Amino acid sequence: MARPSKPKLNPEVIAEAALALVDKHGEFTLPQLATSLSVSASSLYNHVQGKDEIVELMRGRAMAVIDLPESQPESWQQTVRLIATAYWSSYSKHPRLIPLLTSHTVRDRTTLRVYDALAEAFSQAGFEATRRLQAITIIDSFVLGSALDAAAPQQVWEPDDSSSPQFTEALDAGLPSAQRAQSTFLLGLDVILEGLRSVPRA
């Protein structure tokens, strides 16, 4: 039974299975992936170039669910808020994927669409090209950093005896992590949007 009449694999199926492994274990290997697809590891190479391409496909799957705002709502702040939240939300559904994504150039169309939408919003708000790129980068850095925060092990920080009371008190006041990550992200996004209002745009 070397070649089935109908192929057992395709890039989407591979990406989806890899995503399931990462969600469960935080990483994946080709042998694991092959086993979960009831196939041998070398079969994967008939559909993808290698492990790196699988990671890029996973990025695409994670981003595919993003709903970008169609018409422009009230203000550019509201538009940026919707985009950034959708973006953060997709990442946060697969928190353990994020560390795998940070070393590759973004070529995935689904992901680039998000930046297109941000660029248009800032452009409409009057941000000239250089400022526009800065604004996009600031939002992107914060979204990525916040999603990483959600990706981090339950305990992001483990204070020791010499930690300051101001820090340990703050840590103790934290909510359970999923909830906390979300509300902190939303607060930070508002903080940035508020701050961006007073930045010169040219």
Added chain:
Amino acid sequence: MARPSKPKLNPEVIAEAALALVDKHGEFTLPQLATSLSVSASSLYNHVQGKDEIVELMRGRAMAVIDLPESQPESWQQTVRLIATAYWSSYSKHPRLIPLLTSHTVRDRTTLRVYDALAEAFSQAGFEATRRLQAITIIDSFVLGSALDAAAPQQVWEPDDSSSPQFTEALDAGLPSAQRAQSTFLLGLDVILEGLRSVPRA
């Protein structure tokens, strides 16, 4: 020549050599590391528990150079700005290290000191425990995200034919990357500090 009279290794030397490898290649393996130290891979296990511990030691080395502000300058904004900038700056000296750090809980004292200092600054500014943790997390997410941006391959985004003109125009306006990353970080930090002024602190 099994055991030298003076040990050839210690954790600091190991971390420093690993950091050099990561700076050069973006990753490291134990055999590579051992070779660069003129030692066999198994020797490393007399000084560290394994690869994970080496990563944590590297975090410590990268953070060791941080100079925290001793006395409190003019404003809490200025204090936070100094801490965050020093923090970002240390990370940015080893940009390719960052992706390796994002999956571990922070236990390194040198690193935790940074959060202690931030907690004290926000506390002095009147931020209550819960708000304080949120403010710290927002700053931390942005510093980490920005440093990741500096870590990314020369080309963070590779637009294709269907990218919006607003996005490609912004990309073309960008400066060479090192310079750009720094000035964008500083702008974003100011944006956040400005926005934090109007957040309720309790």
Added chain:
DNA sequence: ACCTGAACACCGTTCAAGT
């Protein structure tokens, strides 16, 4: 065209053996 199994060079880690 698409799957398999064997093969390759490499990895992290363990451990008995040496001094």
Added chain:
DNA sequence: ACCTGAACACCGTTCAAGT
């Protein structure tokens, strides 16, 4: 106490062989 070399289970990738 500290280094070595052999060994183990595992990894990503290639390739000839099958249909």
